[in-house]
Amino acid sequence: DAGVIQSPRHEVTEMGQEVTLRCKPISGHDYLFWYRQTMMRGLELLIYFNNNVPIDDSGMPEDRFSAKMPNASFSTLKIQPSEPRDSAVYFCASRLAGFGSYNEQFFGPGTRLTVL
Amino acid sequence: GNSVTQMEGPVTLSEEAFLTINCTYTATGYPSLFWYVQYPGEGLQLLLKATKADDKGSNKGFEATYRKETTSFHLEKGSVQVSDSAVYFCALSDKESAASGSARQLTFGSGTQLTVLP
Numbered sequence: 001d002a003g004v005i006q007s008p009r010h011e012v013t014e015m016g017q018e019v020t021l022r023c024k025p026i027s028g029h030d031y032l033f034w035y036r037q038t039m040m041r042g043l044e045l046l047i048y049f050n051n052n053v054p055i056d057d058s059g060m061p062e063d064r065f066s067a068k069m070p071n072a073s074f075s076t077l078k079i080q081p082s083e084p085r086d087s088a089v090y091f092c093a094s095r096l097a098g099f100g101s102y103n104e105q106f107f108g109p110g111t112r113l114t115v116l
Numbered sequence: 117g118n119s120v121t122q123m124e125g126p127v128t129l130s131e132e133a134f135l136t137i138n139c140t141y142t143a144t145g146y147p148s149l150f151w152y153v154q155y156p157g158e159g160l161q162l163l164l165k166a167t168k169a170d171d172k173g174s175n176k177g178f179e180a181t182y183r184k185e186t187t188s189f190h191l192e193k194g195s196v197q198v199s200d201s202a203v204y205f206c207a208l209s210d211k212e213s214a215a216s217g218s219a220r221q222l223t224f225g226s227g228t229q230l231t232v233l234p
């Protein structure tokens with residue numbers, strides 16, 4: 001398996017523009033997570049899905065952020081409109097369900113977003 | 117709520133030096149504990165884990181022991197290499213519920229940058 005795939009790897013945009021980040025989880029995984037990493041706030045969980053259904057979006061910073069998972073092999077994180085403070089590295093991760101045990105989260109390489 | 121506190125960085129060591137990165141946690145119940153490593157330009161990778169008290173996780177020469185009495189999970193390595201240069205994250209997970217679909221969410225520490233000099 002190729003692992004978790006994210007695109008683009010780097011995105012530079014201007015304030016006010018719409019940004020869409022994409023993620024393809026590992027085939028067969030039940031959960032998909034979106035994280036944001038910044039120097040100031042470290043690694044934050046934004047939202048996660050179980051079997052394509054959003055379970056907890058309490059980490060989404062504001063209404064400008066939205067995430068979808070239309071099928072088991074694809075998810076998007078959208079920011080509209082983008083602001084300079086959204087500049088960060090965004091990670092997607094996926095894993096199998098593991099009730100009663102722990103299954104590893106596999107992280108993608110991340111998308112480095114710069115909003116000018 | 118859950119929280120993880122880990123040693124502030126950056127940490128700079130010479131090759132073959134002994135490494136300790138401290139990690140303490142606050143959680144209800146009996147969480148599982150993890151160390152993740154992030155190499156430059158990459159995503160996080162699981163380094164080791166421990167799922168119950170007194171368990172020792174180990175991998176690639178790194179070790180950490182789940183100490184419930186001190187709520188700690190310190191990372192150690194006896195002899196570091198230049199290739200160990202990375203950011204290390206301590207993390208914990210809460211319980212997973214089959215009924216609600218809620219996942220074992222990971223709560224991460226702030227990360228510790230390790231640089232090993234030749």
